[in-house]
Structure formats: C-alpha cells, structure tokens
Amino acid sequence: MTVHAVSPLFVGRVRELAVLRDALAEARAGVPATVLVGGEAGVGKTRLLVEFADRADDALVLVGGCLELGTEGLPFAPFTAVLRGLVRRLGRDGVAALVPGGATGGLARLLPEFGEPGREGAEARARLFELVLGLLERLAEERPVALVIEDAHWADRSTRDLLSFLVRYQRTAGRLLLVVTYRSDELHRTHPLRPMLAELGRVEWVTRVELRRLTRREAVAQAASILERRPATADMDLIYARSEGNPLFVEALLSEGGGRGDLPESLRDLLLARVERLPEETQELLRVASAGGQRIEHDLLSAVAGLDDTALSRALRPAVAGNVLVVDGEGYSFRHALIREALHDDLLPGEHTRLHTRYAEALERDLSILPAPRGAIELAHHWHAAHDSTWALVSAWRAAAAARTSTAYGEQLRMLSRVLELWDQVPDAAGRIGADRLDVLRQTTVVAHLAGEYERSIALAGALLAELDPETDPVRTAVVLRQRGLTRYDLGRPGNLDDLRRAASLVPAEPPTRLRAQVLESLSRMLFRPEDEDEKIATAEIAREIARAVGDANVEANSLITATWARYRFHEVEAQMEAFAEARRIAAAADAYNALMRCAISESDALEGAGWHERAAEVARAGIDDSAQYGLARTSGTFLTINLAEPLVSLGRWDEALEVIEQALDLTPPAPYRASLQGFATDIALARGQLDRAEHLLDVSRGVLSRGAHRDQTLLPHLRRKVRLLEARGQVAEAVREVTEALAERDLISSPRYVWQLLVTFARLLTGVAAGAAGGRMSIERASVAEQAAAALPRLREVARRIGTEGALQEAQRLTFEALMGPEPAASGAEPSVGDVAARAGWRVKAWEAAAGAWVDLGQPYMEARAQLWWAQALLAAGDRQEAAARLERARELAARLGAAPLLEQLEAVRRRARIGGGGGAGVGAADEPAGDGPPLGLTARELEVLREVTNGRSNREIAETLVISVKTVSVHVSNILAKLGVAGRGEAAATAHRLHLFDDLP
Template sequence: MSPQFVGRARELGVLGDALTRARSGASTTVLVGGEAGVGKTRLMKEFAERAGDALVLVGGCLELGTEGLPFAPFTAVLRRLVREMGRDGVAALVPGGTTRGLARLLPEFGEPDKDGAEARARLFEQVLGLLERLAEERTVVLVVEDAHWADRSTRDLLSFLVRYQRTGARLLIVVTYRTDELHRNHPLRPLLAELGRVEWVTRTELRRLTRREVVKLSASIMEHAPSPAEIDLVYARSEGNPLFVEALLSEAGGGDAMPESLRDLLLAGVERLPEETQELLRVASAGGQRIEHDLLAAVSGLDESALSRALRPAVAGNVLVVDGEGYAFRHALIREALHDDLLPGEHTRLHTRYAEALERDLSILPAPRGAIELAHHWHAAHDSAQALVSAWGAAAAARKSTAYDEQLRMLSRVLELWDQVPGAAARIGVDRVQVLRQTSTVAHLAGEYERSIALAGAGLAEVDPEADPIMAAVLLRQRGLTRYDLGRPNYLDDLRRAAALVPEEPTKLRAQVLETLSRMLHRPESWPEKIATAQLAMEISHAVGDGPTEAHALITLAWARCRFTDMETHIEAFARARSVAGRHGAYNAVMRCAISETDALEGAGLHERAAQVARDGVAEAERYGLARTSGTFLSINLAEPLVSLGRWDEALQVVERALELSPPPPYRASLQGFAADIALARGDLDRAETLLADSRVVLARGSFRDQTVLPHLRREIELLRARGDVAGAVEAAARGLDELDLSSSSRYLWPVLVSFAELEAPFTGTLRELAAGLAVEGALQEAYRRTFAALTSGGAGSAEAWGAAVAAWTGLGQPYSEARCLVGAARAALAAGDRQGAATGLGRARELAAGLAAAPLLGQIDALARRAGIGGSGDEAGGQPLGLTARELEVLREVTRGHSNKEIAQALFISVKTVSVHVSNILAKLGVATRGEAAATAHRLRLFDGDTA
C-alpha cells in the first residue's frame, strides 16, 4: 500500500463539508460510489484520521456466497461500542432504558423481546436512538462499507437511519459501494435512487487517478521517480485504478514483466508467498471476506504455532490484514480471485470442512451469523440433506434478529430442496405445508405481500380442510391479513372461512382468528357482527391465557361500542385493555389502545382528556423505542385536540417535532393537514397550499379511510374559498358531493357538510336531505349539526339556530368555531334589528379571534362592525386604537420605523414567526394590504407622535 495518499482532494472536500454540516446539527448523509480497487476504503481511512474529535464508527457488509449477512455492519459497530464502553455503558444510552431490541444483534444484551412486526421497529428505533445519544456528547460518523453486499435487512435499517435522522443530532452517515457491481437488477440500485431524492443526501463517485496522480502514487511506492516508460506501461495497464497500480508496480519489480490478466495480477502477490501460506489463503477464501481466528484454526487443522507461521507472510505481504479477532483480505478482489481459482473438488471439500467445524462448535461465530454461515457452507458443499436441515436452523436464527428477508431466503431454500431430500419432514420435524405456512407469514413480515398470498394459496392447495381444519384456518387467516394490507378484495371471505373452520373449543388460534376478523369489520352494517366477534375473541383469549389477543379484542370492543356518549364507561374499557396489554408486555396493543382511546375522546369532544392521553402515549412510544412509528401517529391524535382547543401554536410545535422524525407518508399527510387548518384560519394561504400539495401526492398513491380523505376534501374547498375562487369551490364541492360515500362515518361527514353549506351553493336542498338522514353521535357531531342547521335555515328562526350553535361550541371549548358562529349570530341579530345583541356577539368574537391570531376572521368581524356602525368591536375594541392589542401596537411602532420582522423580533424578544402573525393581524385590522400602507395609516393617525425613541 502506498505510504502517501494521492489525489481525492475533491472527495475529501465533500466529506469534510458534510462533517461540518453534521457538527452544526443538520441531517447529513454521503453516498460514496466507485469501482473495485479505486480506493474507497483508503478514502474512508484518511477521512477518519482527519475527523478530529468526531467518533468514527465503521462497519462493513460481509459477502457470503452471493448474499450478505443480516445487520453485519451494525453488529460490528455495536460490538466495538461494547468493547469500549461496556455493556452497561451502551445500555445507559439506549432510549427507554431497555436493550432487548439490541439483543437481536448481540447476545450480550440478553434475550430479545417478543417477536412480531413491532419488534423490528423497536430494533431500528433503538439503533438510531443509540447513535443520536452518542452524538449528544460529540459528533458521530457512521461508515457503512461495501453496501453492494448488504442484505435486505441491512438495507432496510440503513434506509431507516438515513431517512429518520433527527435534525439537531450531530450524526453523519457515510455509505460506500461498488458501482461496477450494480447490475440492472441489483437490489441496492432502487435504494440509492430513493435515498438520492432525500434533501440531505449527497452522492459522490471516486474517479480513477489521472496520469499525473499515477506518477505521484508510483513515486511513493517505488521511492524514486518512475521513468516515462514505466509510467506508460503502468498507466496503460491499470487505467488509473489505484489497486492495480500498486499490484503492477509490486509485480514488475522495476522491469517490464507484467501479468497478462487481472486474475494473474491479483494472484501474483499470493504466489510469491510460501506454499503453506498459499494453502492457508485458499482455505480462508472459502470463509468469506472476513474470517474469525478460531474458525480458521478449526478448518485449517493447524496448531497455533503452525497457523501463526503460515499467517505471518500473508499479513506481511499485505494480502491479509488483522481485523479485531480475525483476519480480512486486504481487498475483496483478491479473495474472489483465490476462491474462483479453487478446483471443483477443492471447493466442495473446503466448504464441507467449514460446515463440519461449525457443526462442532457453532459458538465460534456470533448468532445469527454462525447458523447462516453453516447453511451457506452446506449449500456450497452440495450436500442437499445437510443444506436443508441447516437452512431450517438458520431461518430460526434469523427470526430472532428480525432479519425477515434472510429468514425468507432460508425458508425458500428449504422448499427448493424439499423434493431432493428423502424424508425431509422427518429431518426438520415439520411437514411441507407447515413450511409453506411459516414462509407465507415471513414473506408478509418482509413486505413480500404477493409472495405471501401465493405461498398461503400453495399451502391451501395441499390441505384438506376437513382432515386438517386448523392448518387451513391458519393459512386462510394469513392470506386474509395480507389481502387486507394490499387492499385486495375477498379478505373478509378468507377470515370468515377461517373462523368457521377453527373448532369451537377455546384455543389460542380460535381467539386470534376471531380477533383478526373483528378488527377488519369496518362497514356500519357489520357493527353487530364486529362486536359479537370481538366479545367472543376476548372471552376465549382470557380463558386460554393469551394476553395480547385479549388486549386487542378489548380495544376493538371498546372502540366498536363507543358512540361518543357515556364516555366514562368506554374510558374504563380502554383502561382494562391497557392493563391487560401492559401485564403481558404487548407493546403493539398498548400503542393501539392509546391511539383508539384518544380518537374516541376527541370524537366525543373531550379535547383536554384526548390531548392528555395522546401526550402520555407519545411518551410511552419513546420509552418502547417506537417514537417514529406509533409515536408520530399519536402526535396526530395530540395535534387534533390542540387545534380544537385553540392552542394552535402548541399544536404546530407538536406537528414540527413529529415531522422532524420523518414519519411514514400517510402520517406526514395527516400532520400537515392540521398545520394547513391553522394556516387557513390565520390567512397564510401560500403555506396552506404547500401543505395540501404534499398531501395530494400522498393521497394519490393509495386508498385511504374517511378520517384522511374527508378532512382533505374540506380543506381543499376552504382554500379555494379563501382565495376568492367561490365558483371553483362550488364546482369542487359538487364533484365531492357526487363521489361522497353516504355510509362514511358521520364524525367526518358533518364537517364536510358544514363547509359545503357555507358556500350557499345551488345544491343546498340536497345537503339538507343528506343531513336529515345522517346520524348524530355525541356532543361534537351535535355542534356540527346545529351549525349546519343555522347555515341552511334563514328567516325568523335564524337567530335562534345560530344561538344554539354558539352554545354548543362554547360548551365544547372550541374558540374558533364559537367565534365563527358568533359572527353568524351577529348577522342574524342585525337582520332582526338587534344591534345591541350583534355588538355583544361581535365583541366576544373579536376577543376569541384575536387570541387565535385568526386574521381573516378578525377582518370579517371588523368589516361587519364598520358596515353596521357598531362601536366596541372595531376601532375602540379593548381600549386600544383601531382594535389593536398592546403587543400589536408595539409591533406597528417598529414597522413604522422600517424594521424587518427579524429586527422586530430581536427588539421585542419574541420569535420571527410570532412577529409575522402580529403583522398579519395588524394589516387585517387596519384594512390595508402592505406594511407601507400600515405605516402610512399610523402616521396619518399620529399614533406615535409622542415617541422620541
């Protein structure tokens, strides 16, 4: 290896800039590509040495045959941290204080927590949380090398870390990969394309060295200036690849003899070594890019003295490098050349020796690597029987690490080898249908939904439901779940068939099938069946001691029975479900309970209680390591009641914090929806448009339920109306009315009908007919019904209808809705000649709207007051000129001085965002369009004549 680092100034600059950004708390990732031998590892080494006080953690993906080992780079990083900090030191940094998720990577952390879809999420959360906690002390650089060998599980975790980097965490992620390995169907290609679209991700590619750089590199290696002839030869043959330059110079010995092929070039250095060393290197090549010392000793059959004697020339010759407790080939191309050079008989014998060594002592390698390597070696040795048995064992080991893709690959291998191995069922203890069932389940967990359905179908084709109703029911339940996730029809048919097949005696399976069926019944006409099925599932699961299923059934029951009345009874039901889930460590059920309870409380109009339960749920999600999944969903359920309560700035903080965690797109759309509601109410229409545009993209990608689709429709109508495009709003409402599913939830239909009614469109009669047949469940829906009635009433009863609507919103503590209805009531009072009543109502509406900084509504109130000639709500409101608050007068004073929002914020010790809200309110109250007009009005009215500042 050259003692001098040549070239790469541009690439080091890219990495240095990224490190600077990371130090400042900006989310930062760099993807570094380059062909084999171009110097990616050397670049990372040089960068690490120049990273100052940053903690540089390096983990490489390991090739095993044609596949990588699951989570290999992260296991390596974690093992290093444990060596340096101790197990307890690392555990103290894990969010939530529990390391059972990390136990899936290192056995030092004890037994893993229970399997299930949430286990993988917890593992991912804990890895990222650990890195972020480390970054609180000093900047952390995570380097993942050789990502072209990454298995699916490693790619998934890597994607998670890159996407969910928290703003403010001083974390830089660097990923290296071989560009020449990325054929058209390589699984890393779509991930690189996907990550390349993330705004904080930078891609760079190492080019080959220029001729001048080859001269410099050659001089460093040869310790004298090379002749032009030597450079011509080296540059022509190496084409600027640093590895080939080094190998050519090493082999040429200053003369003209050059290897004829790349293979010869890579093996030339090996062939100069002693024969016993060459033999050991051939043995090592079958073990992969990196091999543990104990395993190499076991396979080679050499004692410690002989092993050391054979190893030393390989290390001295820079073919092998010491790597922790083992050895790694200096470059993967050398290992590949050695392995490819093995004769067929040698290949089989070597892999057999590896398999036999691992059979004798699987603990030589950490789990699940040992079991997976064992399966690899038996497969490479062409021993079908042993390959089948070891693949079955490797699948079980991969399951403990939530490496679902690796587990799926091993189970698929079992199925591939099944017909080649006589007595396969006896060898692994299960029959083919059971393997198909398990493979279908794992395919579902791995996101291979189509494959899961196909595997379940294949299992069903081999099962006689009359002879084995239980297995048929299991396969039907799995296919039904997967069809539901894919949005495919017939999922209920599968689940109902499964429920009919399971014997009626109480069993865990019967409880699970019934609970699944009850949870998937969503249509109103299915509500009686939903409740009866959930009740039966709850009773059976309780009887057989299946706590998680009992908790889920209790949640379904509590939710299905909730009609937003008698809420204390429902709250007790949720508390019971939470208690059962907690006792059994069913994290998924605990989170689902919090989500369902907050949704029920908000639907009943109990906003304060909904907010508190949601806030507690967010904290629980963080403790469980589910902040970016369940935690962000619960942030949706926290933002909604805060919006209802008029605590808009607090709601925006919740939304911003949740969005910083980069939640899944549907969650992001819901969070942005509440931010859009506030932007619409405060008159920030451009912001509202941006937020709704993002939501449109998400909604266009799939089908969503009422709670997502109907609020979005309402916001689109309100945005058009706010921009003055009443005709466009009416047209959009008419289209929405034609497409409206009348069996949708009344909770989400009522707000839409109110928005439609505010348009005073020609279809008001149709709206009245719809409203007449729409259910009213709870106080919140009653408030919407009263508002709708007031909007569509008119005549003598209008004032009374508006009064009823105002009273409903006042009772619920929703200031914005109350203020809007107060304006409607004031108009009705003026029409009836009640000026005093109108003035009182407008005064109260102004007070509420000002507290919310709802500039458009303030403008409506003042305009109505001016037209009616009513005092007390316009120019003299609150004892301040023009209805300005004391703070707004301070802001206006600064505006008249020509100060920017930033300068005003500094002068008044408030945020720039708060200044912007105050300026919008001032413009609305003064009835002007610009800051200049506002200043001119203040000068004209001589508001600040006494100000000598």
C-alpha cells in the same frame, strides 16, 4: 426515458454545503476561512465542490488537484494546475501584472511560461510561497477567491508545505477561502497528511467536515433522479445493501441492471486497488475472510484459515493498517461491503465451495462462536453457498426457529423462503424437518405479515388456499383465511371481512378452542360500521370468554381492546383508559407482545382523538421503543409513529414530527403506513407554504390509496389535504368541485373524528367563495363557482347537525365550523336571526372568542393562530381595533414560531389593510398612526381598486369603464400590481389576493 449516469439531483449534503457557503461569506467579509473536507472514495467530495462553485456568485473559484504518487514527482501539482487555469483565463501578461513587484521568475517553478527558475535553496522556496500568497491577495482585491485543492492525500511534501503556509498566513490575504479535500480512508496510521491535518485543525479559522454516506432515503432520491422514476423497493434494498450509501457506488450499481448484476469493472478496480498493494499472504487471508461475510469473528477466521492467533494477527495487520479491514470488537469488518464482494467474486468455483464448507463445518463443531440467531443463520448461509441442498434446507429450518426466538422476523422470512426453494431438491424433506410443505407455507405466510411484507403474505396465503380443501382440512383453511383477512385489512384491500366470516364458519363452536377465539376476535375487530356495533361487542365478548377458558391471554386482551373501542366515546376517555389498562395487565402477565403493541396503538389513538395530545405522544413514543424490542419496528413501530406524528403536529412541534416521520420512512414500512406518515408531512408543508413538496407528497399518497379500499381515517384526511392544496394554488373552481362532490357522494356521518376537520376546511373555502358573489360584477365562470359554493352551504350545515361531537377536540372543531359559517339565516333569507348588522358582528366576535379559547385549552398553536386571526377580523368589523391588534399580535407570534408563512402573509395583509402597526405590543397608538404602515403589500388605493376588479375577472376595458379611467391607465396599474406582488400574470395576482383574503371584509 433518460437514464442519467450521474444524479441530476444533489442530495444529502445540505449541511456541508451550508458550511462552505458560510465560510465563503466570512471570506467575502475579509475574515480568514479554511474548510478541510474529508470522506471515503466515491462519497461525493467533488460533487459537493461542483455544487458549491455553481452557488459561489461573484467569487472566483480556482481548482487544482493532487496527482496519485505525487510524492515521487510533480511537486506543487495542484498549484501548477491553478496557475495554468489563470493563464488561460487572464493571459500570461495578465497574471504577471498581479505578481507583487512583477517578479514572475519564481512562478517558473510552477509553469514554464514564466521563464527559467532562479537559484535553488530555501530562500527560493520561501520566495515562491510569498509569490503564491501575493498572487492570491491581488486576485482577492478584485473579488472573493475560493482556492480548492483536491485529493490532498496524494499531495507531495512541497504541496503540503505550501498549503500549510497559505492557511497560516491567510489572515493577510484578504477575501480568500481555502478548501482542501482528502480521502479519509487513505489515511493509514503513518500517512504524512495525518499530522498536517491535526496541526491545521488547531488553527482558529479552520473547519473540518467529514462527508458521511447517504441514508437510505437519500439514496432512493439519488436513484430516482438517475432513473427519472422511483426505483422498486426490492431493487433499492439490494442497491443500498451493496453500496452502503456511497453515492458513486449507487450510481455504478444502477448502471448495471438495477444493482442485480456483477460489479462494473471500473468499480471493481477501484475497490481492489488497495488490496493489491498488500502482501500476498494478507491478500490470501482476505479471500478466506471474504467467504465469512461482512463481519467475521477472530476465532472463526482462525479455525477456518488454520492459523494460530499469532500468525493470524501478523497476516491481518497490513489489511488493518491499509484500511481494508477495521477491528470490530472481537472480530473484523471489511471497510466496505463491496470490497468483500469483489474479493469473494474472485474466488474460483472449487475454492468457493471448499471455503464455505469449511465455514459450515467449523460452525457445526461450535455454534457458540457466534451469538444467536446469527450463528444459526450463518451456518445455513454457508451450507447453501456450498451447494449442499440437504444441509442447506435443514439448517435454514433451524435458523428460522432461532430467528423467531429473537423476533428477527425479516431473517425468519428469508430462512423459511429458502426452505420452500429447496423443498423439491431434498428427498424426504418433510421427514428431515418434521413438518410438511403446507405447514412451512402457512408459517411463511404469518411471518411475512410480521415482517411487514404484506403483499407477499397475501400472495402466499392465496397459493396455500389453492392447495387446501376446506372440507377435509377446515382448521388449516380457517387459519390461513384469518391471516389473509388481517393482512388485507392492513393493506386496505377488499375481502378482509369475507375471509374472517368464512374462517369463523369453518371452526366448530364446540369444544372451545384457541383458534375459535382468535378468529372471532379478529372478526370483531373488523366490524366498523355503526350498524355493526352490537355484533362487534357480542363477538368480542364471546372471543374473550373462550380465550379465558383456553388460557390465551393475547386473544383475551385483544378482545377487551376491541370491545372498549365500541363501548366508549372520546368524551369518556378516562373510563376508556381504565379498560385499556386492564387489557395491558392481561397481556403483560403473559408477555403477549401482539396485544401490548395494540394497547399502545389504541391508547395513543384514543388520547389524540380526545385532544390529550401530550399523553398521546408519550404513549406512542414508549410503544415505539417497545416495538424495537419485539422485532416489530417496521410494522407496529411505524404504525405507532403515525400515532406519534399526529399529536406532535397538533402541538406545533412540527420539526420533531418531521424527524420521527423520516426515521420511520427509513424502515420502508408497508405502503399504507407510509402514506399516512407522509400525510402529516403534507399538513406541515401546506401550513408552511411549501406547495411543491405538498403536491409531491399528495401524489405519492394518492398512488397508494388508489390500490385499496381504505377507511375514513385515511381517506378523509387525504381529501382535506387535496382541497387545501387546490385552494392554495388558486384553483378555486376545482376545490369547490371536490367539496360539492364529497358532500353529494360520500358518507360523512359515521366518522366524526375525521369529518369535523374536513367540515372546517370545507366551510372556510365555501363561505369565502360564496361571499365573492356579493362583491360586484365578475366573470361568468367565477359567478358560477360562487353559486355552486353558496348552494353547497345548506348541505354542509345539515351534515354538521347530524354528526354531533365527542370530546373537547371535536367541540373545538365544531365551534370553529360554526364561526366560519356564521349564524343560521332567517327563514325568509332576508336577515340573520340575530337581528341587524351590529348584532351579527357581535355574534361573530363571541363565536370566534369561543373557538380561539377552545384551541388554547387544547394547546394547538396553529389552529389557535388561525382562530385568533379570524377573531381579529370579527373585532375589526365590530370596530374594536385595540383588541383586534392584540389578537393579531398573538396570532403572529404563534405563526412565526411555527414557520407558517402563508398565515403570516395573511396576518400582514389584514394588519396593513386595517392600518394596525406591526411588531410586539402593537396597540392603539400604532393603530391610529398610518404613517409607515402603508397600504396592503405596498399597493396604492387605486391599485387596490384595480386589483379587486382583476380578481373579479374583468378585462382592462371593463375595469376602465367601472373606475372611469382610461384603458392605458389601467394597463399601467396592472403592470405595477404584478411587479409589487412578484407574480407573472393576472391569474397569479388574483390567486394571491384570494389567498390573502384582501377583499373578504370589503363591501
């Protein structure tokens, strides 16, 4: 495996690259354009310019860089570099020929090859500026020129003056783009580049771009490209925390053992270079501050350093002016975490221990210096860093309690884990914290689940159960079994129901206890099979009665939610919402946030299942906001994002859906949640024809789903996406095989909400492939696939008959399914029961009209557009061209708004084939006028005939015999077809014809 030093993948700079390319387009048109690109060291300015240069097409890109300490020598250094490059490219004489008037002597000030410089003085300087501008003008006459000046923060006065001159007189230079880069972190208050940037920013054709650090998702993509595999989540968490998204730092840390090793020397030198230029007193205070963390309060630093406010401010001022520290409220932050890390790593062992002890003692004296729970957590950190095991354990236990009060479950987990690590190092650890080791382990198991660390929670539960004896300690065993059962369910792991039944058997029924209510409520929640419905309701009601008796509002509300799911169907959503509202009232009265989150999840899910998409999105979004307040953004919050993304996809708000999905993925949610979120992104990618992206997302989801036993709500959408991708790729045989296996092996009866979507996909595929059997001769392989598809249709109808519908959404899916399948065949198999061909065509028109109307009522534009297309095809078959034109135009408007490229292609193919005019308001006049419409995809009538035979799998010789033409003529037609379709071979041509349904309605 190759590990790249630099990411082969260019990530996170789409907007900035677009700004540069737009500016070059303006320059190419003769419009002046300058782009000032700022960003901290290592953020990727040079990489951005390399990518820009690679995409500059015919433009001449000239690059020159300023040199560090250029203010003390080497004036015009970047322009000297540019001129030297031109001489290498064109030769001295070639460059001289471009100088206005042939007066090359002025260029000798930049390069000795042009002779001796003339007289000094202001006039000579002005002449040089004119010569440079004139040279660029002449170059721009040949082709567009992009002049790139890098590292302008090191520019000397002369270079800055020439740059300002070129920008201001750029209007006369023709097709010239100027790009200037600089390190924004170098621009202290008195830096000479600051006023120049401010002045140039007021020039109308100047654009400023500031490169930000990468998001976590972008950094993951960068790391995966470098490693040629996706990095482990734990490794990436550490790398991102240390690098803070700086691309150079990500690359450097990856090169040193996945981010767990020491800082590379080259990176350490870069980070400390600015620190070493500061006064010694300031450097010493920065080392003290480095032990305090990334952000340190002024009062705390004053106490530890032993300095009063005046002395502290005086010593810190150079660090702030030099952009090493930034003022942050009532304290200070290091400009970058790695600067603090490099300073802290330079502390001597004794110095390290003394400093952290001083911080701990200062916080012990006054913990209110820092807000809760930060104060308690930092106190625990300092005792641990000072290697005082006893106080490190005690303070970590207290910090865990403080973190729980603030619902900071990630920090609570970290503190509890530290308690467990230190346990054996502290005599009488249990006496010091008032809890035994098994209690700490049990609490850590629960908190790991709350923090979204599901795998760890299961591992901790297993370790705890190995130490517990259910005979002597049944209560604690039941608690842990319940927790493991819930976590196994969340991860889609088998055994969750067994854990809960065993837990229920360990908790005595009398007297009623809170634990008994919790276990029974959890058990009732996990009973999903239709045959378990009575047990589910009865168990939930028992749990609710016990919860009332013992005063546990959380369990009472959760039990009501569970029973509500079992009692109501999607067509009873109003009554369902009333029951959920009662559960919400119960939970809210006791601030039972667990039940409140489940209420939001259940309500939004039920509303979406009923087809109430807008309401579903509103409830889910409000729940996401609440989850952040409860510290559950990574767990309940990301689950609710699933429930938000689904209605947004339904409503056609695809870009908004992708945005919320990306925001949730940035939180690194548990793997099953991540797979569900990426599933909706896959739906959008498929609908927009982004097949490579869809395939990648599907592969990622497949990896997650292969590691667990998941429910239909996860597995069936994944199967639907897989079939759609195979069909879109032209892998029809594989798609049909997936469908036939699913019909033979899967239970497609118990989950109508997810099955109807699947049946629509299956029907579209099978009917289209089976119809090909009537299209004439075809290859043996294609004939076999068509026979398999036809044989599966009766089973498909049988599944649909057995499941029924619940609510408007499923009814719309049923209407679509039936319209795709067509009327039931007559018993003899000779003719459909509705009679002759005309009656059959009329039946299809009515069926598609009903389906399209159902999707209109639901407000689902994509499904409406597809139904409008199929309705138009039925109208064409029935001879109603005017109404078909209206349906096609409506479908086109919807598909264009969504960016559904494959559907737009299909609409265009149908329109062309039917010779119906395009554009808004296409009607009878346009439909009756074939001129300007042309045949489908620009193919002639004969080429269409040949393409149909190619699609049927025939060789050139077989096509020649069928069409009574020569083999050579067939070969010419095939070459023309491939060129017009823009495909590489016959297989791709056949796939394109199939995707566009070119021959679906031809005899």
